[in-house]
Each structure stands twice: as C-alpha cells, then as structure tokens.
Amino acid sequence: xxxxxxxxxxxxxxxxxxxxxxxxxxxxxxxxxxxxxxxxxxxxxxxxxxxxxxxxxxxxxxxxxxxxxxxxxxxxxxxxxxxxxxxxxxxxxxxxxxxxxxxxxxxxxxxxxxxxxxxxxxxxxxxxxxxxxxxxxxxxxxxxxxxxxxxxxxxxxxxxxxxxxxxxxxxxxxxxxxxxxxxxxxxxxxxxxxxxxxxxxxxxxxxxxxxxxxxxxxxxxxxxxxxxxxxxxxxxxxxxxxxxxxxxxxxxxxxxxxxxxxxxxxxxxxxxxxxxxxxxxxxxxxxxxxxxxxx
Amino acid sequence: xxxxxxxxxxxxxxxxxxxxxxxxxxxxxxxxxxxxxxxxxxxxxxxxxxxxxxxxxxxxxxxxxxxxxxxxxxxxxxxxxxxxxxxxxxxxxxxxxxxxxxxxxxxxxxxxxxxxxxxxxxxxxxxxxxxxxxxxxxxxxxxxxxxxxxxxxxxxxxxxxxxxxxxxxxxxxxxxxxxxxxxxxxxxxxxxxxxxxxxxxxxxxxxxxxxxxxxxxxxxxxxxxxxxxxxxxxxxxxxx
Numbered sequence: 001x002x003x004x005x006x007x008x009x010x011x012x013x014x015x016x017x018x019x020x021x022x023x024x025x026x027x028x029x030x031x032x033x034x035x036x037x038x039x040x041x042x043x044x045x046x047x048x049x050x051x052x053x054x055x056x057x058x059x060x061x062x063x064x065x066x067x068x069x070x071x072x073x074x075x076x077x078x079x080x081x082x083x084x085x086x087x088x089x090x091x092x093x094x095x096x097x098x099x100x101x102x103x104x105x106x107x108x109x110x111x112x113x114x115x116x117x118x119x120x121x122x123x124x125x126x127x128x129x130x131x132x133x134x135x136x137x138x139x140x141x142x143x144x145x146x147x148x149x150x151x152x153x154x155x156x157x158x159x160x161x162x163x164x165x166x167x168x169x170x171x172x173x174x175x176x177x178x179x180x181x182x183x184x185x186x187x188x189x190x191x192x193x194x195x196x197x198x199x200x201x202x203x204x205x206x207x208x209x210x211x212x213x214x215x216x217x218x219x220x221x222x223x224x225x226x227x228x229x230x231x232x233x234x235x236x237x238x239x240x241x242x243x244x245x246x247x248x249x250x251x252x253x254x255x256x257x258x259x260x261x262x263x264x265x266x267x268x269x270x271x272x273x274x275x276x277x278x279x280x281x282x283x284x285x286x287x288x289x290x291x292x293x294x295x
Numbered sequence: 296x297x298x299x300x301x302x303x304x305x306x307x308x309x310x311x312x313x314x315x316x317x318x319x320x321x322x323x324x325x326x327x328x329x330x331x332x333x334x335x336x337x338x339x340x341x342x343x344x345x346x347x348x349x350x351x352x353x354x355x356x357x358x359x360x361x362x363x364x365x366x367x368x369x370x371x372x373x374x375x376x377x378x379x380x381x382x383x384x385x386x387x388x389x390x391x392x393x394x395x396x397x398x399x400x401x402x403x404x405x406x407x408x409x410x411x412x413x414x415x416x417x418x419x420x421x422x423x424x425x426x427x428x429x430x431x432x433x434x435x436x437x438x439x440x441x442x443x444x445x446x447x448x449x450x451x452x453x454x455x456x457x458x459x460x461x462x463x464x465x466x467x468x469x470x471x472x473x474x475x476x477x478x479x480x481x482x483x484x485x486x487x488x489x490x491x492x493x494x495x496x497x498x499x500x501x502x503x504x505x506x507x508x509x510x511x512x513x514x515x516x517x518x519x520x521x522x523x524x525x526x527x528x529x530x531x532x533x534x535x
Contacts, residue, residue, distance in 0.1 A: 175399040179392045186390040189352050190404035191378035191451070 007265055013144035015261040021150055021219065023257020024157035025212050025230065030237040030249040031161055032208035035168070038244030039181045039201050042092060043104040047234065048227030049114040050206050053080050054213025055222045056118065059129055069132035069218070076214045077207035084206025088199045096198075111227070118224035126221025153215050160211065161250040168246055177201060236279045242292020252290065303366065305330050305455055305486045306351070310360035313350040320346045322510040323360070328455075328488050333481050335489040335497040337533055338507035344490040345387055347507070348457045351488075352384045353377045364455070379407045383448035387459040387490075389440045393433030397424065400432045401447045408452030417446045420476050438469040445476065456480070459490045474499055494533065506532050 029051060036044045057079050058072035067075065087110060095102045131149045138147040168174040180187040180194050188194040213226075220226055233256075241252030256275050264271040282290060304327040313321040321343050328334045336344045350358045353374035362369045369377050383404065392400055401417075401424070418425040421442040427435065435443060441461055448456055458477075462470045470493075477487060477500045491497040497504070498518070506514040506529065513532065516525050 172399075172402065175395055175403060178394045178399075179403055182392050182394050183390055185354050185374075186386065187403075189354050189374040189378055189384055190448075191375050191407050192405065193375050 009143055012265055015265045016258060017144070017146065017150060017261075018264075019258040019261020020154050020254065021257070022260060023254035024154050025216055025253075026234055026237045026257050027161050027250050027253025028157050028208055028212035028215070029230065029234040030241060030253045031164055031246065032205040032212075033234065033238050034241070034244050034246055034249040035164070035208070036202055036205035037100070037238070038246065039177050040198055041100050041103075042095075042107070042202070043100045044107050044202075044205065045104055045231070046087070046107040046111040046114065047206075047209050048229075048231030049111040050080055050084060050227070051209040051213040051216070051230070052118065052224060052227035053083070053114065054210025055129070055217040055226060056122075056213075057210065058214040058217050059127060059222045062129070069214070072214050072217075073211070077210040080210035080213075081203040081207030085199050085203035087206075088202040092202065093195075093199075111231075115224055115228060122224055124223070124225060126223035126226075129217035129222050131218040149218060153219065157212075157215065158254075160208070161253075164208070165246050165250065233275050236275045238289075240275075240279050240282045240289055242289025245289065245291040248289060248291025302330050304328060304363075305332075305365060306488065307363040308347075308351065308361070309363075311347070311350055311358065311362060312360050313346055313355045313358040315346075315356050320355075320510055321350060321358075324350075324507075324511055326505050326512050326515060328486055330486055331481070331484050332502045333477065333487045333489060333500050334503045334505065335491050335501040336505050336507055337491065337494060337497065337529070338513075339533065340492075342507040343510040344507050345459055346510075348384060348386075348459050348488065348490060351457065352382070378404075378453070381408050381453045382455040382457065383407075383451055383453035384457045385444045385448055385459060385461060387463065389444040391432045391435065391440045391443055393431060395432050396428070397430050397432060397435065397443060398428040400443055401428070401450070404447055404451045406450070406452050408454070410454070411452035412449040414450070417449055420449075420479065421446050421472070438465050441465060441469070441473065445473070449480075454484070455486045455488070457488045457490075460492060461489070462491070462493050462496050470496060494529070508532060 029047060033044055033047055036042050054076045057076040058069070061067040061072045061075055062069070091106060091110070092103055095106060135149040135152050138145050139151075140146075168177060176187070176192055176197060180192065180197050184194050216226065237252050237256055238249060240256065241248035256278070259278070260271055260274055263274045270277070286292075306328040308327065309325045311321055311324040312319070324343070324347055326334075336347060338344050346355060349355045351362050353369065353372060358370065360370060364377070364380055364382060367380055369380065392403070395403065423439055424442055424446055427439060432443075445458065445461060461473050465473070474496060477489075480487065481500070489497060489501065498521070501518055503517045504515065505512050514528060
C-alpha cells in the first residue's frame with residue numbers, strides 16, 4: 001500500500017505499457033523537433049498539427065483510396081513531409097538568420113490554421129482507425145496481457161529513433177547536416193547545396209511527426225485536437241532532454257512516458273503535471289537540459 | 296611578363312567590388328591568375344585580401360563586377376555552384392568543424408572533378424593527420440587544423456586553390472611543411488592564389504605578386520622582377 005492505494009502487478013504493468021506507448025510518441029515527436037531545432041534553429045510549433053495531419057492522411061488513404069495501414073506508414077510521412085518542405089520553402093525560408101522566436105510565432109500560426117481547418121471540416125470528435133489485422137490480438141505474458149499492436153508501436157518507434165540517431169551521428173549525410181549546422185557558409189562553399197539540405201531536413205522532421213500520427217491512429221482516435229493535446233508535453237520533453245539533442249530527446253521521451261505512467265499508479269493526482277514539475281527542476285539545476293550543450 | 300599571352304587565365308577578376316552590409320570593402324579589383332601559377336596577394340591588414348578571396352568564392356554579402364573562372368562568369372552564381380566548377384578555399388579561420396571528427400572533416404567536401412589527391416598522398420604530405428583521424432575536429436592543435444584545412448580541399452579534384460594566410464601563427468617546422476606542400480602542388484599543375492602577410496614565406500613559393508591597398512590592386516610584379524626597385528616599393532607599402 002502506497003498513498004492509500006492497493007497496487008496490483010497488473011495495474012503496474014498496465015501503466016508501464018501505457019507509459020511506454022506515450023513515451024514512443026513523445027520520443028518520435030521530440031526527436032523531430034530536436035532535428036529541426038538542432039540543425040535549422042527553428043522552433044517548430046506546428047509539430048503537433050503535422051502529427052495530427054499524419055493520422056488524418058492515414059485515415060484518408062484508407063477510406064478514400066483503400067490503401068491500408070502499411071501503405072500509410074510510408075505514404076503519410078512522405079505526403080506530410082512534402083507539405084512541411086513546402087512550408088519551409090515558402091514561409092520559413094524568409095525567416096532564416098532571425099531569432100528562433102520568429103519561426104516559433106510563424107509555426108504557431110500555421111498550427112492554428114491547420115487545426116482550425118480540420119476542426120471546421122471534421123468537427124471535434126474522433127474517427128476510428130482499425131488496428132491492422134496482422135497486428136490485432138494479444139499475447140499473454142503471464143504477468144500481463146500485451147496487445148500486439150502496442151508492442152509493435154514501442155518496438156518500431158525505438159527502431160526509427162535509433163535509425164535517425166545513427167543517420168545523423170554516424171553517416172556521411174549526417175556529417176553534411178552537422179557541418180551545415182555549424183558553419184553553413186563554409187559548407188556551401190565546399191559545393192554542398194545547403195538550402196536544399198535545410199528543406200529536406202525540415203521535411204524529414206515533419207515526416208517523423210506524421211509517422212507518429214500514423215502509429216497513434218489505431219490507439220487514439222483520429223481527431224483534429226490530437227496534436228494540440230500532446231504538443232505541450234512534447235515541448236517539455238525537448239526542454240528536459242536539451243534543445244536540439246538527438247539522443248537526449250529519445251531517452252527523455254521514453255523515460256518521461258514511463259514516469260508519467262508510474263505516477264498514474266502511485267499518485268494519479270500528479271500524473272498530468274509530473275512532466276512539467278520535472279521540467280522546472282531540470283531548468284533550475286541544468287538550464288541547458290539533461291543532454292544539452294551549453295550555448 | 297613574357298608569359299602573359301601564353302594561356303587563357305584560370306581566373307580573371309575585373310572591376311570586382313564587394314560589400315559587407317553597408318561597408319564597401321573592395322573597389323574595383325583587377326588581376327588574373329594563369330594556369331599552374333602561384334600568385335600571392337600582399338598587403339597590410341584590412342587591405343581587402345581576405346575579402347577578395349571570399350568574393351571570388353561567392354561568400355561575401357554582395358559583389359559585382361566580373362570573376363571569370365576557366366572561362367565561366369561566376370559573379371551571379373551561388374558559392375556551391377562556384378565550388379563545383381573546380382575551385383576550393385582554405386579560409387584564414389580554417390573553419391574546421393568541431394562537431395565532426397577529423398576523418399569526417401577530411402571527407403566532407405564532395406568530389407567536384409576527377410583527379411584529386413588520394414588519401415595515401417594526403418597522408419604522405421601530412422603524416423600527423425593519419426594518426427588523428429578519430430579525434431574530434433575541435434581537439435586539434437593550430438598546426439594540425441591548418442594541415443586538415445588544406446588536406447580536405449586536395450581530395451576534391453579542384454585544381455584551383457585559394458589559401459588564406461596558411462602560415463599565420465604556426466611554428467617554423469610546420470611552415471616549412473606547408474611550403475613543401477605548395478611546391479609539390481605547383482609541380483603537379485595546381486593553380487594557387489595565396490594571401491600572405493609573411494613575405495619571406497611567399498617569396499619561396501610564388502611566381503607573381505599583387506599588392507593590395509584600400510580595396511584595390513596597387514601593384515603587380517613577377518618574382519623574376521623582384522629587383523631593388525620593386526623591393527623598395529614593397530618596403531614602402533608593406534614595411535617588409
């Protein structure tokens with residue numbers, strides 16, 4: 001007995017699972033934000049709206065074109081990523097070199113517009129998206145019941161996060177991106193098309209948000225407000241992990257999902273605020289975030 | 296200058312002007328570099344030597360006039376397109392990327408043409424680099440940084456190199472190593488535009504000189520014409 005509750009093993013593992021699922025979304029979303037902020041110095045407030053668009057594109061692909069979940073997993077990030085590239089080419093490009101506050105305001109406005117449009121057409125209520133048949137059902141692990149789809153989301157998110165980390169830290173493409181981040185003028189003078197790299201990087205970060213949206217569609221409903229609900233926590237994760245830190249956003253994302261889940265077990269009253277309390281404490285002790293470099 | 300008409304210039308700069316924001320730094324710069332030459336821009340601090348190199352590379356705020364490279368007009372091109380025509384710069388601040396390893400720094404500039412130096416040749420010229428490949432770019436000494444900054448533009452196949460004060464602040468042994476490298480590149484037919492404060496060093500490698508003052512070329516002469524008269528002019532202008 002803790003804080004007056006009786007805690008069963010089932011409850012504990014159930015919340016651990018929910019925590020890991022939420023953590024998967026936090027990690028994917030904050031990773032996209034970290035890539036965009038770290039490489040381009042853009043605070044992408046439209047990230048939640050683009051995550052929501054990812055889920056909606058999956059829904060349309062299924063219901064309008066008959067393309068199933070697996071197609072959506074590839075198609076939605078590409079489509080929404082291309083939309084992101086368009087935003088960068090037409091709007092964000094004009095703010096290059098200015099304080100990140102400007103891009104924050106711009107993307108905040110874009111987020112409101114996207115969300116408003118979707119709300120106008122689809123209302124506030126959610127639309128169901130079925131779990132793909134290959135991933136329906138569950139496994140009994142003895143101590144808990146593990147739905148296959150949830151196991152897939154956790155495993156696939158972790159894989160995508162690590163693959164992104166590997167791409168940026170260990171490959172030649174990643175070296176180009178890091179160089180362009182550190183000294184865009186000289187990187188360009190070596191013959192690399194830096195403006196195109198910036199557009200593609202933004203599109204890639206947005207694609208990660210859309211991928212998270214597709215993964216979330218069968219778990220939560222497809223709703224215009226789904227992005228706005230999650231974005232505040234995701235920004236807290238980014239701040240805790242350290243703005244722009246790739247590995248930091250992955251580790252912090254999964255960890256805070258679990259911390260949130262465990263709080264629901266041990267002290268449910270605090271489960272909605274625990275992430276922000278942690279953020280405040282981290283900012284007091286380590287203002288650059290747990291994995292951030294001091295600017 | 297007996298060879299003046301011998302070959303079309305690799306680089307022909309005429310009427311080049313450049314600005315940093317509101318300040319007008321280059322006023323009508325005219326000079327040329329012919330294939331296989333090592334040409335040095337001399338001049339006091341602030342004369343516009345570094346800006347001239349940056350303007351040729353397309354990395355100043357604003358520029359006008361004409362910069363013809365192997366017959367192509369480049370004044371309207373972005374720096375990445377200029378680089379891909381086969382020119383490369385080793386900037387004064389060296390611009391080693393601290394978030395990249397030495398190996399990543401070395402491999403960063405993409406190949407723009409066939410015929411770049413192999414890694415074996417580069418390590419033969421700069422043996423220290425071979426031992427430091429796994430180090431972070433920010434962990435190198437000044438001499439190692441300079442070697443890396445030169446080495447990474449030798450792989451790319453660019454045959455026209457601009458070196459901005461490669462000997463600045465370095466120990467004599469490293470300066471000799473860099474002089475040896477420039478001489479070897481010259482033997483292989485590279486064309487080099489050098490900026491130097493160190494006239495003694497420049498005199499060991501250069502074919503010709505231009506002296507800059509207040510953002511334009513004041514004087515040009517060949518190494519062979521380095522007689523008492525020209526030395527006197529240099530002395531007046533540079534204090535060497």
